[in-house]
Amino acid sequence: MARIALVDGEHYPPVTRWALRKLGDVCCAVFLGGWEKIGSPERLAEELGVRLYVDDDPMKALELALLENDVDEVVDLSDEPVVDYGMRLRIASLCLRHGVVYRGADFEFRPGEMVRPSKPTISVLGLGKRVGKTAIGSFVAGVLKERYRPVVVTMGRGGPERPELVDGEREELTPETLLKLAETGRHAASDHYEDALVAGVTTIGCRRCGGGMAGFPFFHVVHEGIKLAEELPHDIIIAEGSGATIPPVLADGYITVLSALQPRETVEGFFGPFRIGLADIVVITMADADSEKAGEFRDFVGEVNPRAEVHLVRFAPKPLGNVAGKRVALFMTSPGAVERTASEIRKFGAEVVFISGNLSKRLELAKDLRGLGGDVDAVLVELKAAAVDVVTRWALERGVEVIYLASEPVNVDGRDLRKAVLELAGRMVGG
DSSP: OEEEEEESSOOHHHHHHHHHHHOOOEEEEEEEOTTTTTTOOOHHHHHTSSEEEEEEEEEHHHHHHOOOOOOOSEEEOOOOSOOOOHHHHHHHHHHHHHHHEEEEEEEEOOOOOOBBBOEEEEEEEESTTTTTHHHHHHHHHHHHTTSSSSEEEEEETOOOOSEEEETTTOOOOOOHHHHHHHHHTTTTSSSHHHHHHOOEEEEEEEEEEEETSEEEEEEEOHHHHHHHHHHOOOSSEEOOOOOTTTOOOSSEEEEEEEESSOOOOHSTTTTHHHHHHHEEEEESTTTTTTHHHHHHHHHHHHOOOOOOOEEEEEEEESSSSSOEEEEEOOOOOOOOHHHHHHHHGGGGOOOOEEEEOOOOOOOHHHHHHHHHOOOSSSEEEEEEEEEEEIIIIIHHHOEEEEEEEEEEEEESSSOHHHHHHHHHHHHHHHO
C-alpha cells in the first residue's frame, strides 16, 4: 500500500521521521504548515528522507502530490494548531474526490465503491433534500432527448429492491396507473416515476438506504441498475442522486445542484466542497428567493471549483395537463413556495381556490383534505411524497381530475442551462 503522509512543523523532525518509519510505505509527504521547529523545507525533506511537497496553500501541495503519485491512502500525522476541523474536512473532500482513503489517529474517510459505466454517463447530485435535484434531473433528461436517447437511473429511499424499468417513452403514466402501483406496495411517487412522467424517457428505479457524511450510500442496488441500463439500446445514462446522497458511479460529467435557501454551512462547510468539486456544471436553484445569497454561493463555487460553469435559476411551474378555466387545489411539499407557485398557476387561466404545502406531512395533509371538501375541478399536485397514495386516491374517489405538476428551471443570470447541458453531453459522446 502506497501512502502520502501529511506532516507539520509542530513536531520535531526526528519525531516525524520516527513516525514515518513506523507507518511504512510512504512515498512522499505534504507539509501543512508550522515552521518554527524545522528551519527550511529543504532541510526538513532531507531529515525526513522522502520527497516533500510544499506550497503556500497546502491544499495545492496535496493535490499535486495526489496527481503525481499512485497512492491508496493519505495518512494525517499533523496536529492542532496547524490544522483545525475545517481544514481536515477540506482535506477529506480532496482525497475522496481522488478516490483515496484519508485517515488519522481516530478517524477514517473512505470513498464508496464506485463503478464506471460502459456508456457515457452524467451524474446529477444534490447538496441536500428539497433543492430541486429531481427537477434538474428531469430537465437534463428532456434536453438530452432532443439529440440522444437517454436512460435515467435513480436511487430513492422508497425505491424498489430490484431495479425497476419504466418505459416512459411508450407507456402513459396516468393517475389511475400510479394509484394501482401504490396499491401493490410500490412508492409510486418515487423519482423514476416522476422522471418518466415529466421527461417522457425510460427510467430505472433503484433502492438505497443510508447516506454517509460525504454522500456515499450504505446499501444500494444502483450498480445492478447501471448494468440494466448498459443492456438497453440507449446511448447515454443519467445517474440521479437522492437527497444529499450521490450516485456511486464514476461519471463522465457531473451536475451539482444546491439551493440559495440552504444553510451556509451545508454549502461552504462539511462536504459541500466535495460535491461542488466534482461538478462540470453547478446549478444554484431558488436564486430568485435570495439573490444576494445565490451570488455569494456562486462566488464560493468559483473559489472551490473554477472550472465549473455556474447557473442561477428559478423554478417555473409546469402543469402536465390543461388547468385553464378550472377550480384547482394546489398541493406541494414546500410551504414556502406554494403561495408563489399559486400566483404563477393563475397565469395559466386556473382559479386556485385551495393551497397546501403539506404534501410531505401526512397528518397535516389529511387535515387539509378534510378541510377542502370536494368543490374543485382538479387537484394540481407535485409527484412527490404522498401525492399518489393520499392526494390522487382522494381525488379519484370523488371524481376529481388529477393533474401532476412539474418544475422547470429558468435562468435568472442571462445564461443558458439547456445549452450547457447539451455541450457537456457533446464533449462526452464526441458530438
